[in-house]
Amino acid sequence: MIPPLDPAHSPRENLLVIAPPGCGKTELLARRAAHLLPVLEPHQRILALTFSNRAKANLAERLLTGLGPQRFRRIKVTNFHGHAAELIRAHGPTIGLDPHCPLANKSTLSQAIEPYISGLPFAAAAQSKRQIELALAAAKSQPHDDDEVLKVLAEIGNQAALEIELERRQQGVLHYDDLLRHAQRLLGIKKIAYLYQQHFSAILVDEFQDLSPQQLQIALASTARHRTFVGDPLQGIYSWAGARPAEVEAHLLEICGEPHYLNTSYRSSPAVLAVVNRASSLLGGQPLQAADPAAWPSGGQALYATFDTGLQEAQWILDEATRLLEADPSTTIGVIIRAAWRRRPIDEVFANAKIPTQRWDLPIEDDLIVQHLLDAIQRLPRQADMATITQTVLESIDPTDVDTREQALHALHEFSTLVKHDGTPRAAAAQLRPPATERAISPGVHILNAHTGKGQQFDWVFIPGIEGFHIPSGQAKTPAERQEELRVALVMLSRARHGLAATRALTLIANSGNPYSTKPSQWWAAITSACHPA
Numbered sequence: 001m002i003p004p005l006d007p008a009h010s011p012r013e014n015l016l017v018i019a020p021p022g023c024g025k026t027e028l029l030a031r032r033a034a035h036l037l038p039v040l041e042p043h044q045r046i047l048a049l050t051f052s053n054r055a056k057a058n059l060a061e062r063l064l065t066g067l068g069p070q071r072f073r074r075i076k077v078t079n080f081h082g083h084a085a086e087l088i089r090a091h092g093p094t095i096g097l098d099p100h101c102p103l104a105n106k107s108t109l110s111q112a113i114e115p116y117i118s119g120l121p122f123a124a125a126a127q128s129k130r131q132i133e134l135a136l137a138a139a140k141s142q143p144h145d146d147d148e149v150l151k152v153l154a155e156i157g158n159q160a161a162l163e164i165e166l167e168r169r170q171q172g173v174l175h176y177d178d179l180l181r182h183a184q185r186l187l188g189i190k191k192i193a194y195l196y197q198q199h200f201s202a203i204l205v206d207e208f209q210d211l212s213p214q215q216l217q218i219a220l221a222s223t224a225r226h227r228t229f230v231g232d233p234l235q236g237i238y239s240w241a242g243a244r245p246a247e248v249e250a251h252l253l254e255i256c257g258e259p260h261y262l263n264t265s266y267r268s269s270p271a272v273l274a275v276v277n278r279a280s281s282l283l284g285g286q287p288l289q290a291a292d293p294a295a296w297p298s299g300g301q302a303l304y305a306t307f308d309t310g311l312q313e314a315q316w317i318l319d320e321a322t323r324l325l326e327a328d329p330s331t332t333i334g335v336i337i338r339a340a341w342r343r344r345p346i347d348e349v350f351a352n353a354k355i356p357t358q359r360w361d362l363p364i365e366d367d368l369i370v371q372h373l374l375d376a377i378q379r380l381p382r383q384a385d386m387a388t389i390t391q392t393v394l395e396s397i398d399p400t401d402v403d404t405r406e407q408a409l410h411a412l413h414e415f416s417t418l419v420k421h422d423g424t425p426r427a428a429a430a431q432l433r434p435p436a437t438e439r440a441i442s443p444g445v446h447i448l449n450a451h452t453g454k455g456q457q458f459d460w461v462f463i464p465g466i467e468g469f470h471i472p473s474g475q476a477k478t479p480a481e482r483q484e485e486l487r488v489a490l491v492m493l494s495r496a497r498h499g500l501a502a503t504r505a506l507t508l509i510a511n512s513g514n515p516y517s518t519k520p521s522q523w524w525a526a527i528t529s530a531c532h533p534a
């Protein structure tokens with residue numbers, strides 16, 4: 001029998017691959033790169049674009065493993081905002097931008113909005129913030145210059161957004177959304193686009209379903225040939241951030257023609273896939289088969305459990321994680337929680353855990369950032385103060401890598417608190433969890449949310465809080481928003497390799513300190529119907 005052609009070796013110049021979770025999309029990008037490199041001129045490189053730093057690290061690790069260090073050097077792995085920032089640094093003056101103007105990070109806009117919402121009740125503040133963000137995002141989602149942005153904002157009629165934009169201009173800084181807008185403007189200039197297209201003669205884009213039309217335009221303009229897009233519309237969870245999966249897919253179909261579909265999971269055990277298939281069937285997805293079902297001891301595990309309180313649920317997760325790590329210290333365990341407010345019992349119980357635990361929301365626990373920090377402390381004299389350490393850390397980070405710089409600033413802030421407590425930077429540094437050097441996911445427990453878990457995988461996944469108001473989020477009001485919440489649940493469930501545990505608590509503690517009863521998630525029955533009781 002002739003084996004089916006690996007889409008990575010497809011002779012097509014533009015390739016679209018659609019596949020459910022764990023079917024090897026990211027892995028395919030590494031094989032595609034290996035296939036394309038010999039076709040390119042020796043001076044040409046491949047641009048690999050992702051969304052977040054985590055996704056960037058994940059893809060870079062796969063590419064490095066698949067290609068080896070020498071070939072990997074010919075791939076530029078970056079995220080959209082990093083790519084945009086680099087364009088501005090290199091070509092900003094062409095459109096009147098100071099290439100050295102301060103580049104914003106995600107929180108710059110939040111800080112600018114703060115005075116407009118402070119003092120408002122929580123719900124009104126959240127709504128008002130969202131409206132300001134939406135107005136600015138709408139005005140900046142096109143390659144408008146600054147005057148055109150103001151015109152659009154005036155039409156939208158959000159006074160706060162207008163004032164924030166005027167203030168931004170006066171300060172001469174760029175907000176996060178400005179990076180993409182200006183990158184799009186710069187790539188609209190034929191000479192600049194040509195330079196990029198000569199340098200990057202192939203592009204790899206992971207998770208195309210999360211692209212905004214603007215990001216798609218940036219990707220397309222950066223490379224004229226050999227474009228590979230992989231993704232899964234059932235895992236689209238960024239429409240709140242501007243992703244337009246249907247529009248982007250339609251455009252990609254025009255460029256790439258008929259997509260390749262993958263449908264065998266290389267990630268998950270049959271037991272995990274049974275749960276993933278239940279969730280995906282609610283979204284109209286096709287069932288997945290495990291590539292090698294016999295390779296999983298007992299076929300994997302899928303468990304569910306209900307607890308009286310959130311603390312009991314968290315304690316059970318800690319006990320199970322401890323047991324798993326005692327049995328095999330190389331086990332990776334993800335505890336994935338949909339919303340930050342629901343994480344409280346987990347944080348409380350894991351604060352004193354004796355097993356390796358990493359919280360993904362804390363930059364001070366991020367391996368890359370900790371490495372920058374430790375390197376700086378190592379290099380500097382013992383008596384170096386925080387200002388010098390901060391400067392050294394920031395100097396060690398690519399100035400266009402806005403996401404890493406933002407994380408570093410947060411981490412340095414946390415680190416300065418540790419220094420106050422421990423006396424000296426060296427004493428504080430000794431308290432930090434040593435960074436893992438080789439694997440993007442180190443053994444032990446990782447506490448994260450659904451969106452940061454995108455594209456990642458763990459031997460075991462625990463999903464606490466499968467309750468109404470949490471999964472789906474209480475903020476999801478429209479049918480489309482609730483549908484996106486189901487896709488979020490699918491992403492969470494499908495991070496598991498061998499085992500999955502779905503849990504809920506019957507009571508939780510409100511901010512006031514009083515207990516209240518919860519209801520099961522509307523998807524609890526479907527999820528647990530494919531699980532065994534723990």
Ligand SMILES: Nc1ncnc2c1ncn2[C@@H]1O[C@H](COP(=O)(O)OP(=O)(O)OP(=O)(O)O)[C@@H](O)[C@H]1O
Binds near residue numbers: 019020026027
């Ligand atoms: N052809 C293959 N043979 C063996 N293992 C594979 C193959 N393709 C992928 N894998 C492995 O399967 C796992 C899942 O692959 P990958 O992360 O690429 O899937 P994905 O489609 O990107 O998943 P998701 O959409 O959930 O992020 C990884 O451990 C990867 O190494």
